[in-house]
Amino acid sequence: MAEDLVLDTTIRDWVLIPLSVVMVLIGILRYFVSKLIRTFQNPDGKIVKEGQVVIRARNLRSSADFIPPKSFRARRTYYSNEENGILHVPKGQAPNPQAQMFSDPNMAMDMMKKNLSMIIPQTLTFAFVNFFFSGFVAAKIPFPLTQRFRSMLQNGIDLSTVDVSYVSSRSWYFLNLFGLRGLFSLILGEENAMDDTQRMMQMGGFGFDPSKSLGAEKDSLDIVQHDWVLPKFEQRAEAVLRKLAK
Template sequence: MAKVREQQHLQKCAMTGQNGWTSLCDSEWEARKVNVFDQYGKNINLNTILEKPLEEENKNKLNSPTMINPFAQAGLNENLWEGMKGNLLNYLPQPILMFYMSYLFRGYIALKLPFTLTANFKPMFQSSIMTTDLDVSYVTGISWYFVNLLGVESLSKVFGSYFGMPSFFTKPEENLLESVSLILSSGGVQSQLQQAQPSFGQPKAEEVFRKQSKEIRIINFKSCLTNVEERFLKKFDN
């Protein structure tokens, strides 16, 4: 109800300024301006409209912080730390496996692809073999590791399209993505950060009312009946 009343009073204040030309005389317009300023420009009447006592307003001004620290929210540091640990645990096995693959299988052929490739794929699939006449379908261990690491789903699609078989790797990845999406949608670090961020760029209702009342006070009177005879004759002159 408070929000509805606030919107109605804002609309009333705006309509008073827009329809100032409907006043019949200067004194009527001055009375309207005084009424608007008394109703929306003074704290006592404005607090009554917004249902906000003056003592409570002063107390909130004294106790309210200037800016909310998003990292000071309860439980946010724990969630950030858990997320960092999860990312670190997911990353650490990759360089370890890459080191072992590079150390143990350098210069060795790991497998042969069941389809032919062009010579442009030679630097990617035969990184540790310095031969120019070896078929590109022979793949080294470290190259196969990078292919699996960076393009498992794409490679499975190539196998599926070439042999007409279903994809082998997309189902676990889809389950993983669904789990991550479920965690993010249910809450977590991002949601808490968004809730902790202060809402900038949204002026308070008191400031809007005072601004509109000041704008109405400087509007000069111009009645709709000014030169009404000349405008009427000019309209039906033709």
């Protein structure tokens, strides 16, 4: 049976609150350091153009039912025609982002700076937290959890008799690491609205591949089932008017 613990207020004052404050301050410091080492490059006109095409096609998909069928078919042909559609990327002409990175040293250097600005601070922060704050039960989740959450919430505490809802100090560090996106967006603005999960996912890539976005949008536009809502609206309006006339 899991034990119920009484958390000491000293742990709250000297572990929980300082750890949270340290994580916020490190996140803010890392944001300004990344701004200082960021390399500003003029955007590629082709990439900007293709991005705008994707946005226009996406707007067409979302508003397709508000235009007549003939107009929708004409627009879809303009976008996804296999011969000259602006969303169609011929085979063999798709750019290779990996080759583009190796051909442009500025792109490779900028990616290295972004990765280092994430890896080095997090490595030092984890070593700091593991040295000073490891081994404490820092907080308790106010709702029951299953045993599957034990490894996530009680990292560093090997006690199977402790209730799963208790959070260790090391797990609290990881919860802050991946859960402070909203707070950073509020403090630093929407420019910083990218958490560490997204950064880690981008570390394995070599940049933006516009051909994939164009192809995915083309496939999505091809399968759209057009259903013009205006005739139905007129029928509903007539039915409402007839009811009011009665």
